[in-house]
Amino acid sequence: MACILILLGAPGAGKGTQAVRLAEAYRLTHVSTGDLFRLHLGQGSSFGLKAKEYMDAGALVPDEVVLDMLAERVGQPDCEKGYLLDGFPRTLAQAESLGSRLSPDDQVVVLALDVSEETLIRRASGRLLCRSCENIQHLDFKPPARGGICDSCGGELYRRPDDAPEVVRERIAVYRNQTAPLVEFYDQLDVLTRVDGERAPGEIFEGLRSVIAERGVDLG
Numbered sequence: 001m002a003c004i005l006i007l008l009g010a011p012g013a014g015k016g017t018q019a020v021r022l023a024e025a026y027r028l029t030h031v032s033t034g035d036l037f038r039l040h041l042g043q044g045s046s047f048g049l050k051a052k053e054y055m056d057a058g059a060l061v062p063d064e065v066v067l068d069m070l071a072e073r074v075g076q077p078d079c080e081k082g083y084l085l086d087g088f089p090r091t092l093a094q095a096e097s098l099g100s101r102l103s104p105d106d107q108v109v110v111l112a113l114d115v116s117e118e119t120l121i122r123r124a125s126g127r128l129l130c131r132s133c134e135n136i137q138h139l140d141f142k143p144p145a146r147g148g149i150c151d152s153c154g155g156e157l158y159r160r161p162d163d164a165p166e167v168v169r170e171r172i173a174v175y176r177n178q179t180a181p182l183v184e185f186y187d188q189l190d191v192l193t194r195v196d197g198e199r200a201p202g203e204i205f206e207g208l209r210s211v212i213a214e215r216g217v218d219l220g
């Protein structure tokens, strides 16, 4: 039996941060389909080559290819007791295919981070990236000591065009359209819990932990 944690949330809801924390706290393997793709493409593995064929043709990689790749990864010993899925499933069809491949005694726990559109826009529009290092600052949460200058390296801070409110709004709309049926699907299976994602990262994490405890997840 394995426990599969699935984190859902709009872009900017804080999934990445929470995924890292959860994986650490529960010593769960963090399986990101994005990372898997990059790995396979880089290695030129059979999955990588297959995916590349579709990508070169400008097509989406079919779910079955992604699921095969995923199955190979989660079949490894470090996923035996469970794993945390990141970036998958994104659509109802993917969730259904994933479900059909799990063993009946696998326990799925879906954590949906609830963050309002207003908050997502505020978070994105305050974000400042450094041109010279990896540092990310934020006008509200990590304001630069000197305006426009990176606290870490003194480099120039800038706003990503992708963080502009109209772009964020568009991303959220795409996410809502794709994911609403997914939320309903998992809700009906009674494996989904909504967690208030408007709080500070530490508080969100405590919220996720209590859901995992309530769900009686065995990660021993």
Ligand SMILES: [Zn+2]
Binding pocket: 130, 131, 132, 133, 134, 135, 150, 151, 152, 153, 154, 155
């Ligand atoms: Zn910097």
